[in-house]
Amino acid sequence: MELTFLGTSTMAPTKDRNNTAIYLQTEKYGILFDCAEGTQRQFKIGKINFNKLDFILISHHHGDHTLGICGLIQTLATNNYKKKLTIFGPKDTKKYIKNAMNSCIFTSKIDLDIIEISNGKIFENENIVIESLEMTHSVPCVAYSLIQKGHRRFDLEKMKKLNVKEGPLWNELQKGKSITVNNKTIKPSDVTFLSSDKKVTYCIDTSLNKNTYKISKDADILICESTFDEDLKDKAQDYGHMSVDEACDIANKSKVKQLILTHFSARYKTTDGILKHAKEYFKNVICAYDFFKVKI
Ligand SMILES: [Zn+2]
Ligand SMILES: [Zn+2]
Known part of the structure; x- marks a missing residue:
């Protein structure tokens, strides 16, 4: 599998970081975690083929995670996209996507399936399993785990x-x-030889809670928000976010192999300070940046 970070900022983009979107190419499926404004352009710059996309997994409906969905759907149609696009998201996902589509002259020409989910296994076939658990943010929000099953x-x-x-x-x-x-x-x-299962967990826009540990259990890669450095831990708590030490605590207690931090506040011009603090708590950690790729 390969991950490409298409956006690593919080609410406001910076000149170097777009808002959140992360593309995961599994052996069979293209999966997009969130779809911020401008994600379709990030696809182009990141050299990702639109036609490989199968699923969009929406964490929640704050605009910095969803405003790119309509543009992406329009572009898929002009790219002769022939597959069914499945969008998973928390409560009211159908309403929000419909509202977005009604905000301009928009005709969805692709086969779209929108599914609202909460806790548990939301998709399984012979290749992959997708699970979700509810998080604690100011609005309904879910985290996801994608497991690619091992095979011969x-x-x-x-x-x-x-x-x-x-x-x-x-x-x-x-x-x-x-x-x-x-x-x-x-x-x-x-x-x-038989390859082992591979698990990627996406845990974003939440304060620390028991489900953050549960969804991340034994993940090969945990993509986790670290909106704030540890000195702003109180602020993180107030806004339903996490600080770097909290993200590392999940990685440690859930026995994660590699932690990739993202969703950085625009106040941080570089992530050097966050990375330095993270390494004090968890060794195998990276701060993502736009177009950063990692193989799993
Ligand atoms: Zn956010
Ligand atoms: Zn949010």
Whole structure:
């Protein structure tokens, strides 16, 4: 999987940071966490193919997380988007998207499915699971976890060595069956291995609460807001946000492998101070910036 941060600012964008949107490309699906104003342009600059998008996961309906949805939908239509776009979001998501579409002359020409969710498993198929839990913000807000299920993968070096050519034999191995090549039996374990599940958690615009720990449990990557540095912890609490030490506390207690901080207040010209403090609490931490990419 690969993550691309398309916007890493809070309410107000800065010249270097757009508002929140993060694109996750899984093996099969394109998933966008929130869709701030200008996200479609960020797609272009970040060299992300619009037609790969399948899901938009909205955390909540503050404008800095949603104002780009209509523009993106219009652009998808002009890009000959043929898939069904599924939008998940908290209570009243249908109303807010409909209102946004009614705010201008707008015809949605794409197949759109809008689903309001709260707590639990909201999507599952043979490739991925998406879960959500309610957060504590000034408006209904949810965090998401995306789990890409592990599956049988090919060891291309070994395949070459044993002369297993791409084609129907690969399907047999994929199903866990043995094959015969040059009168030699090859077991799936000779040329394939089982990859493990990978989990990405997106936890944004919330104060610290028990669900922040629950949704992040054992995540390979936790994308977490760190709107404020630790000296403004009280302010974070008042506004339904988190400070850097709180984000690190989740990463520690939930046994997260890597923490990526985002959603920085526009008051911070650089994130050097936040990163320095974060490293005092949790070692494997990065501060995201616009167009930062990371492979999982
Ligand atoms: Zn926000
Ligand atoms: Zn908010």
